Amino acid sequence: MNALSPSTPLLRVEGLEQSFGGVMALAGVSFQLDEGVIQAVIGPNGAGKTTLFNALCGFYRPSAGSIRFAGQELRGLPPYRIAAHGIARTFQNLQLFFNMTVIENVMVGCHLRARTRWLAAALRLPQVRREERQLRQWAREALTLCDLADWAEQSAGALPYGLMKRVEIARALAARPRLLLLDEPAAGLNDTETLALRELIARIRASGVTVLLVEHHMPLVMGVSDRLLVLDYGSVLAEGAPAEIQADPRVIAAYLGGAVHYAV
Amino acid sequence: MRLAGFYGFAALVVLLPLLFPNDYFVIVVGASAGLHAILAVGLNLLVGYAGQISLGHAAFFGMGAYASAILTTRFGWPGLLALLAGLLVAGLLAWLLARPILRLRGHYLAMATLGFGVIVHVILVQATDWTGGPDGLSGIPPLNLFGWTVEGDLQWYGVIAAAMLLAIWLSLNLVDSQIGRALRAVHGSEFAAQMMGIDTARAKTQVFVVSALFAAFAGSLFAHQQAFVSPDSFNLAVSVELVTMVVLGGIASTFGAACGAIALTLLRQGLVVFEDYEMLIHGALLMAVMIFLPQGLFVGLGQALRTGLRRCGLGRRRDRHRSLSTAGVQDPGSPP
Ligand SMILES: Nc1ncnc2c1ncn2[C@@H]1O[C@H](COP(=O)(O)OP(=O)(O)OP(=O)(O)O)[C@@H](O)[C@H]1O
Ligand SMILES: [Mg+2]
Numbered sequence: 001m002n003a004l005s006p007s008t009p010l011l012r013v014e015g016l017e018q019s020f021g022g023v024m025a026l027a028g029v030s031f032q033l034d035e036g037v038i039q040a041v042i043g044p045n046g047a048g049k050t051t052l053f054n055a056l057c058g059f060y061r062p063s064a065g066s067i068r069f070a071g072q073e074l075r076g077l078p079p080y081r082i083a084a085h086g087i088a089r090t091f092q093n094l095q096l097f098f099n100m101t102v103i104e105n106v107m108v109g110c111h112l113r114a115r116t117r118w119l120a121a122a123l124r125l126p127q128v129r130r131e132e133r134q135l136r137q138w139a140r141e142a143l144t145l146c147d148l149a150d151w152a153e154q155s156a157g158a159l160p161y162g163l164m165k166r167v168e169i170a171r172a173l174a175a176r177p178r179l180l181l182l183d184e185p186a187a188g189l190n191d192t193e194t195l196a197l198r199e200l201i202a203r204i205r206a207s208g209v210t211v212l213l214v215e216h217h218m219p220l221v222m223g224v225s226d227r228l229l230v231l232d233y234g235s236v237l238a239e240g241a242p243a244e245i246q247a248d249p250r251v252i253a254a255y256l257g258g259a260v261h262y263a264v
Numbered sequence: 265m266r267l268a269g270f271y272g273f274a275a276l277v278v279l280l281p282l283l284f285p286n287d288y289f290v291i292v293v294g295a296s297a298g299l300h301a302i303l304a305v306g307l308n309l310l311v312g313y314a315g316q317i318s319l320g321h322a323a324f325f326g327m328g329a330y331a332s333a334i335l336t337t338r339f340g341w342p343g344l345l346a347l348l349a350g351l352l353v354a355g356l357l358a359w360l361l362a363r364p365i366l367r368l369r370g371h372y373l374a375m376a377t378l379g380f381g382v383i384v385h386v387i388l389v390q391a392t393d394w395t396g397g398p399d400g401l402s403g404i405p406p407l408n409l410f411g412w413t414v415e416g417d418l419q420w421y422g423v424i425a426a427a428m429l430l431a432i433w434l435s436l437n438l439v440d441s442q443i444g445r446a447l448r449a450v451h452g453s454e455f456a457a458q459m460m461g462i463d464t465a466r467a468k469t470q471v472f473v474v475s476a477l478f479a480a481f482a483g484s485l486f487a488h489q490q491a492f493v494s495p496d497s498f499n500l501a502v503s504v505e506l507v508t509m510v511v512l513g514g515i516a517s518t519f520g521a522a523c524g525a526i527a528l529t530l531l532r533q534g535l536v537v538f539e540d541y542e543m544l545i546h547g548a549l550l551m552a553v554m555i556f557l558p559q560g561l562f563v564g565l566g567q568a569l570r571t572g573l574r575r576c577g578l579g580r581r582r583d584r585h586r587s588l589s590t591a592g593v594q595d596p597g598s599p600p
Contacts, residue, residue: 050600057459059599079458089459091600097452099516100445107442108449112461114442118470121441122434128441135442175460 008071010035010210011056011179016065016075018048018055018234025051026062027234033179038201038211040221042245043231044254049214050092052231053181057089058082070178084112088177090168092184092214098157102148102167105156106139109174113138139174145207146170146200162193169200179210186217198224222246230254269519270429270436277425281418289533291417295489297529298424299482301522302431304509306478308521309435311510313444314471315451316366317374320381321506324476326388326498327354328483333401333493334394343407347484354480355473362469381503388495400494407488420489427485428522431478435518438474447471448516455600512553514563523562 009032018026025048033039041049055062058079067074074082088109097105114135120128143149146166151159156167165185172180182201186194194217201224205211215221221228221242228245230237232254238245245251277298284290307321331350335341341349365376388395395401407414407423414423438444449457450464457464487493505528513524531549535542557564 054599059455059458078463079455080461080463083459083461091456093600095453095456095459095600097449097456099448099452104445104448108445108457108460108462111442111446111449116442118438118443118474121443122438124437124441128437132441171456171460 323384324479328480358476514560
């Protein structure tokens, strides 16, 4: 990975556009993200937050704009190549592998570091055994970081919802990303779990991973983020430190217009 | 131990002919069951693990069989060389077909593979000059393995049993590696799989080719064992039966697929005594299994057994590779 000079942001998005039929889900979104920060993306339902994530990850082909990550253009690449550049994510609607155990889910997360080929795997050559042990070890580390070690051998589908969301984070971390995208990680969590999540996100940042966080839970957002990006109708409404955003009349108006009131 | 079940199964396969050396049911039907087990184990990699349906798998079975039949009878090739050529042809065709066809999902994929199977069958019937048409090709010489000519039912039982154990061993190894996990990831959530760095289109292509290779391998053995091939052995009904075997035994379980194949082959033979009612009983049994043991006969019974043991305070809690294909699948529509 190439080192960035202190002034270059890790991610620079410019003029990103994505439309579905008549709906401009992203109408020229521009922002940048410095390495090592936690930046939240907030905005009313339907603002385009998930669409932004899907566009960043290559699930959509944005019609215009650029996505520069660590100095390289990512727009137009398929998701598996974007992952190889060091971006991992979780999903708003769980995308766990319910047909596997927890640790197997996380071992899939290590895929970018796996080297096994078909023939070697079919014959179970010694290097495959070694790799199995190594992947298991890496997966255990990610599980431990997320306090999931005790659940390793459980079937992913048998976990309580809060833990499933945590497994998605562990799986994403197992890819050793430079940038982690979290799409509403607190949705459906109770207060204790949300508190633990907040602590986990801080821990992730401390391990050197940059975090982009889509979240509606305002206490979490305000407590954990260094910067905020506010989207509304597919455009950037405001961008700044939490205190600035809280005082921004446009943001207040956008939120008061909707049904959502946040105890900030 | 990882392969404990495998060794147990292998011991059984070796023991059976020693106990019943002259039993038609064990030796002849057993060999047929073994061939079907190879087919089912290969198809299970595609259907059970990667979650992609194929209703045209008999086509690859037929390609292996006809490659061996044509090359040995018309061109006098040695059997092993013809077998390799069959693998090459089936693998190549699967590879060419995989990208366009595996872009499809669900019913569309089912229809496309079904269409492919029908086309191959029609070619086998129509290309009379090469395939002998509906009458098929006879006079296929016995298989010669490094100087040993395979002759007689018992020897064929041995060869097919060895081939089946090899297929099962390869499949168990594949599944229990990052390759196998990537396949199951494609099944579980294609979006998440891609986000973990898996080139899902490539993974699907590879597993399609590998399952075609298993089928062509079984086809070549089949041609030599029967000394005769005809298109009827590779029609749509056979493709459907192969999928049934995978589903019946328990999807995403190598032993499940093998046992499903063996059970169905034995069942059909056993039902022959009921003559007219054979298909009726056959169908009713299949429906009963799917209703009462939706994870498949062997996986379902295995799980029930484990649950029972656990209730009695015995047994281990680990359920590796237990996977409910239907529960693991997510809507592959628009991105999450
Ligand atoms: N695949 C799609 N096809 C058509 N329209 C879509 C698609 N994905 C999103 N949209 C539309 O784009 C807009 C933005 O949706 P998006 O899911 O990005 O919102 P969001 O900010 O994530 O909302 P929420 O907070 O509810 O998750 C919405 O109007 C939505 O209906
Ligand atoms: Mg969303």
